[in-house]
Amino acid sequence: MRRLIVDLRSVLWTGMKAGKDKDQGYKVMFEDKEVFINSADFGYDKALDHTLMVLDDLNIQPRDVILVDEGRDAKMMRTRMFEGYKAGRDHAPEQLIEFNKAKEMYISALLNVGASTCWQENMEADDVIAYLAKNLKGERWIVSNDGDLAACIGDGAHLWQRGARDQNPFGPFDVKYIPVYKALVGDTSDKYPGAYKFGDVAFLKLLGEFGEDGLDAMKVLIEKKKLLDLGEDVAELKELQRVIDNADMVYTSYALAKLYVDKVNGMRRPLQWRVGMVKPYAGEDRLKAYHSQVRLIHAGNYVEARAWAAEQIRKSPYVTLDIETSTPPESDEWLAAQDKEDGNYVDVFGSELTGLGMTFGPNMQFTLYLTHDHIEESGVKNLTREQVRGFVDMVPREKITLVHNAQFELPVLFNEWGADWADDPEYHGFLRNVRDTRIMSSYVNENRRAGLKGLSSEVLGYEQTNYDRVTTKTYPAGTEPTNLGRVIRRYNDQLHGDEYVEVQFKMNELTAKHVLAYGADDCICTAALANHFTVVMELENTYDVFEEVETFPAYLTALGFIQGVDFSAQTMREMEVEDDETYEKSWAILRDYLIEMKWDGVVCPVFTDFEPASVKQAFEIVTGSVLDTRVRNRDKMAKVIEIWAEDNDHSTAAVLAVAVNDGDLDTVNKLVAANFKGEPNIDLASPKQMKALLYDHIGMPIHIINDVTDLEKQHNQPLFEAVRKFKKWRASPDSVTINDDDLKLLRAKAKTDETAIAFALAFSRDAISDRDVQALDAIKAMKKVMTRRSLFYKNYRNVRHWKDGKIHASMNQCAAVTRRYSSSGPNLQQLPKKGEAVKFRECLKPHDRNAVICSVDFAGQELRLAADRSQDPGMLSCYVGDHLKDPHSITASGAMKLKWGAQAVKELFGKYGSPGDDEYDLFLKLRSLGKSDHMGKRSDDLRKDSKNVNFTAQFGGQAPKISERLIMPLADAQLFLQARSEMFPGVEVAAKRSEEDCMRTGYATTYMGARRHLAAGIMSNNSQEQQRAARQAWNMEIQGSAAEMAKLAMARLWKSDFLWKYDTRFIAPIHDELVTSISRKDLLKAVKVKHECMVAPYSTMKVPVLGSISIGPNFGEQHECGDWYIEERIASNLNDIFKVKEAA
The missing domain is CATH 3.40.50.1010 (5'-nuclease)
Incomplete structure (x- = not known):
């Protein structure tokens, strides 16, 4: 370069x-x-x-x-x-x-x-x-x-x-002395004098007398402002007296000369x-050779183009590549079944190559678009797939190919040419040596969206044409094609009233000439962005990190996407049926409760007026539909109802329209009574209805609230003050009094989710009747089912792909600001690791009946990173040395005295302790008593809370967040944080140091130097924004480093023989786990390779990396095999799994 x-x-x-x-x-x-x-x-x-x-x-x-x-x-x-x-x-x-x-x-x-x-x-x-x-x-x-x-x-x-x-x-001396030279001689151009009458001749005499060692010494004296020390050297070089006499100007001149x-x-x-x-060329002939040239390559000019392009590709610094694709009707049906037919979703696995663009050349000035499956026209015939591949194969393997969104290009081209490239020992059927500018964008600025069109606009100041504009054509009604495209809109010309039809086409329904500019544009923009991103990453010293960390994980997740994962719809259906039963039972309880309290919808209304709200309510009861109109006049509302009745062929609505028009309340009420269902009208997802039920009818005390918005803070001072008082009250109930006026204001901010209900049941049970508790328990159960319906049943019901019946989830690399993965189609990151919903993991199955799902989970990843980063002795004792401690027991042992009281702990020492025991030793003895013992259970519960606090605090969670997550009083959350801080003081010091560094520099770094850019928050005029940004620094140091650790393990897995020698499938990185499917016959050897890939040392981290191995017949039922590769234990679990399978 x-x-x-x-x-x-x-x-x-x-x-x-x-x-x-x-x-x-x-x-x-x-x-x-x-x-x-x-x-x-x-x-x-x-x-x-x-x-x-x-x-x-x-x-x-x-x-x-x-x-x-x-x-x-x-x-x-x-x-x-x-x-x-x-x-x-x-x-x-x-x-x-x-x-x-x-x-x-x-x-x-x-x-x-x-x-x-x-x-x-x-x-x-x-x-x-x-x-x-x-x-x-x-x-x-x-x-x-x-x-x-x-x-x-x-x-x-x-x-x-x-x-x-x-x-x-300036003379025959090393350039590093130029500031010294200018400090003494001055600069006539920049108008500063240096030492009076100490010119070039004097400087050369100085150099000749004392050499460059003398210039080094002069530099030190100037920087320390000790030029008076030159007095003893004046005898050897009288010109030095001028330096001494003009010392202040020399100091100033040196400061001016420095860079x-x-x-x-x-x-x-x-x-x-x-x-x-x-x-493109715009008239400056001297630059013409450097400007963009776009050409369409088809069967008629392919041979000539390939011969010409070979030399230009060789001269290129890299190439950029972009593909245009089309999908068959099955893809449309598959997306429609998932309610994803609005054009914002693409069936990547079903996509087939239509055309391919490449940009190359010494100045990246040549862009070719190769047509493969476009509508042919005279003189433009499509290329075969082999011809297009032959063009791509001209790119030398050592030359980088840049794409924007490798998770599209890699799978699509693998499906096209994977068999042809299968023997490649490094890329195994995928496009070679790819880098993704979408990921590069994350390294440059992870705080903005990484779409190509948005980046082109923001970074390049260039507005690209969008897909809809290129693929949509307008026709006079009746002239549109009937065998191609789909009608997306009909409208009438406002001036003449003529009807027009907008038709959207797929890429293979358009000619190559029509899409040429669009097909070339992405390649050109990608090249420009890559050039700039590389500059910025070099300046921030992150390019090498990007190369090492991000390259091969992109290939691994692309392979996982291609292979897919088996999904048991039957297992999901069984869970769904069970949840449906739970929901119906809970609804029966809640329904009876709502009927008893005469909830809205239970008592048939009797209307006494024709106010708009009354007419709308009557219409909804009669028709089951909402009357969407802004008119308020009775006869106009009657007309709206009449039109609706005609459009929907609804005779009862027509009668209602006449009654409203005539002012006939008696008929309106008879129609309402005849159609009234008498069922409670409640939406558990509606905060408004839930507030009315929880806080007005049940009288549930307010325990947790949402914070005020910036707008509320500015324009609703009473609410802001009430929220501020409430926060103080939660932290210390005796410090402030919440009055009735405050409660009325706080109702607007009161939470209505399961956590709010859990708090009420945990801490205000005496204030709630048994009947109310039954209703609250029913609501909690229904809400849990609703969550699983929205997260799982709805999203997974039709997600299995039409081509192979498997799930093909996309793993979105660097999607989070910490550069962890997100997932989509479906979102595998939503699969929980604990709780009731963890059962849904059982739906993910191995690739073969004689295979198992294997997960290796980084053991205590964040805590190990925190221990190494902070060098806190207490935390290091948990991971380094011969007698390792348990970090959660350490926190719990610190919490004992705070939670149970010093006197109680003293008595426990007397009963259970031994001479020399500290609080940690005592806690271990108490926990060893077992859960059947009162103190054993109390200790175990204390450790569970401590574990949750340790992990939540590691993610930057403060006491309010911990309180809500663990359903504990805020005072207890503060107590646990205090215990953690006292037991691991070095972690807090390191986190504070990280915040201070971030406040100074505007960014935080991972172990390997990748940055989290936080300057915007740090420089905000809002102090809360500043603090929030600073707190993210420590989180980035840990979470960003954890992401790097996982990706490096993925890169090692790709480079190992795990995927190529053994019968395995890569599924996905999910949370801190790498999940794979491995055949029974290869399990022991393959797991050893996988485990070694994950526990290899990371960067400069001295604390060892451990990986917890588990295997199971599915992703939910996992048998734990420990943090170390112990073949006998894994083999024993494997035998147990297949005994059950064979028995079934």
């Missing part, structure tokens, strides 16, 4: 002043002098010619050019040091006008062939250039006529100045970018 870093103003001002513009130049008066002004065109031409000459000389492409400009108030920092800095360098206003015109022409021309420009407010270009030269990788060539930048030469950074390469313009790399791209003043992309 070789880049050009252009000192934009230096190059452009040189061009503006290089000779006289005889055609467009003109004279003006400036400061009583006649000044000749060259035109913007003249300066632009000279600067562009100069730039192209340098590009040619150094063999660099425009896409690798970074133009560095000055930000606003660029001189501010240095003029504060010295008022005369760059004084007297003013230009005539006309010169500045022409310069700025030329600058925009120059920047635009180069941006349109892929260059970028950057700047920083309050910082000079020299400092920014030095920063880029230091932090970018590969060869960095600075182009400037400013000799100061020679100080950047070295370690891969070079200077091209007026045709000279890497020369120090402030450390002040560039900081949190408060980050680099600003204008990112270019290679666009």
